Amino acid sequence: MQTSEKSFFERVYQVVRQVPPGKVTTYGHIARFLGTTGSARMVGWAMNQSHSQKVPVPAHRVVNRNGLLTGKNHFQHADLMEELLKSEGIEVKDDQIKDFERKVWDPAEHLKRS
C-alpha cells in the first residue's frame, strides 16, 4: 500500500504511470485528482524532476489543458514527446494533440484515491 505520505511528486508519478498508452492526461486533471486544483504548476514541476526518478515516468502522456505539448522542450529531445505520442497512436500536429478531448484520460474516472 503506497503510503500516501510520500512526496507530492511521487503521487504525480504514480498517477502518470497509470495512464494507459494511447491516452493522455492534463496537469489540471492530475492536480485536481491530488486535491491541489489550483496548483497545476506543481504537477508540471514534478514532471521536471521525473527524469530524476529511478522509475520511468511517461511524462509525454502529460500535456497542458489545451492538449499542447508544452513540456516537450524539456524532454531529452524536443521531438521525442511527439514521437512517443505518435508511437502510441496519438496524432500530433504542430505540438498539439488531435482529438485531444477524445484522448483525455481522467484519473478520477479510472483511479480511486489511494
Next chain:
DNA sequence: TTGCTGACCGACG
C-alpha cells in the same frame, strides 16, 4: 528565513 522560480490555469481588458 526570505525570495525566486516553475513542463499551469483562469480571468480580465
Next chain:
DNA sequence: CCGTCGGCCAGCA
C-alpha cells in the same frame, strides 16, 4: 483574438 496578471504550492540558494 491576443497579451498580461494573479494565484497556487513545493523545492532550492
